[in-house]
Amino acid sequence: MDIRQLARGTVEWDRLERVFRTLAERYDRTVVRVEFLEADNWLSTPCVVDDEWFVKIVTRQNALVHALLTTGRNVGAITSGTGGFFDRFETPLGMVEHEYEATKRMREIGLNAPRPIEAFEVNGLGVLVLEYLPEFETLEELPDEVVRELAPELFEMLATLHEHGLAHGDLRAENILRCRGELYFIDATRVLEDRVAETTAYDLASAMAVLEPRIGARETVDAAAEYYGSSDLLSAREFLEFVRFRPDHEFDTTKLRSEIEKVADLDRG
Structure with missing residues (x-):
């Protein structure tokens, strides 16, 4: 079993x-x-x-x-x-x-x-x-080119969640669905309401971990940077190792960290 x-x-x-x-x-x-x-x-x-x-x-x-x-x-x-x-x-x-x-x-x-x-x-x-959502697909079931098209929408949805003081807490490919041509979130877990900065960073790190193997680190970070500032990205960087050790995420931590730091350096410049 x-x-x-x-x-x-x-x-x-x-x-x-x-x-x-x-x-x-x-x-x-x-x-x-x-x-x-x-x-x-x-x-x-x-x-x-x-x-x-x-x-x-x-x-x-x-x-x-x-x-x-x-x-x-x-x-x-x-x-x-x-x-x-x-x-x-x-x-x-x-x-x-x-x-x-x-x-x-x-x-x-x-x-x-x-x-x-x-x-x-x-x-x-x-x-x-x-x-019941009929005929849905999870993000992991979609072709890479479709995932690439949907990446900005995913970060826009996540940013909307965070702007309202909410968090998902368990963002992985199985919990992101496409149905009727649109993305859906499911299976949010419970996080402490007074830890908005940490839960935002964790969600953002998880989203980047989902996308990096599919579309690459640069395109992942570029899509995230449309909706999150460099300080948010740097905070998420601190959770990448934690996310990597979860069994449902496999991604290149080093490449993501490097691309995040490039974006932060450009902002500082």
Whole structure:
């Protein structure tokens, strides 16, 4: 069994049935049709219901794994010269309520995100219901030339998020979707609200880490520099090593650092 499957665990069928019966009752359906999704995901059991809703089912084990990952991320943040800024969840309900609110806030400030329907609890399980986006592609599935075209849009979306005092906290290729020709953010995690400078720098470093292997360091930094100043880029530079040690990012840290420093030198000149 894959380590992520082991960490995620499985949900007993009778508990899943209770979730789906509850969904049918809440949405006035006699029955619902469920398609479970294969997902590289540690933190929920994802499925599509009636081709209309994307549903995440979160267990206590998922919440525990999130807490362990949060501890590791905070240790990594400390090694980058700042205190930890990731926040944990105490319950499965807390996890889905956060994602519901985070998705709602992104839409309120004009960013693309799946429409949040509701978050609730069934028999100790957290249940998040979102709009289902049909025929989407993740950023990692797109050709390099398309990623190059979308890079400025990605940084514009991220800058809008940060201008409103928000952060994503888990920006990676799987959490950036293209649907109907536009980019969408999903799966924002919880970060401390009073650490805006650090979370902004971390998000920016993560975005550059996503793009560098696809379009190169120079084009990545040039696209970022359209929406972020040299001081922001230099702050993000301090998180590159931390981001590089995460298993879902593979990029050339040295080249990114060099291009960031070139932009900063030009600004100072």
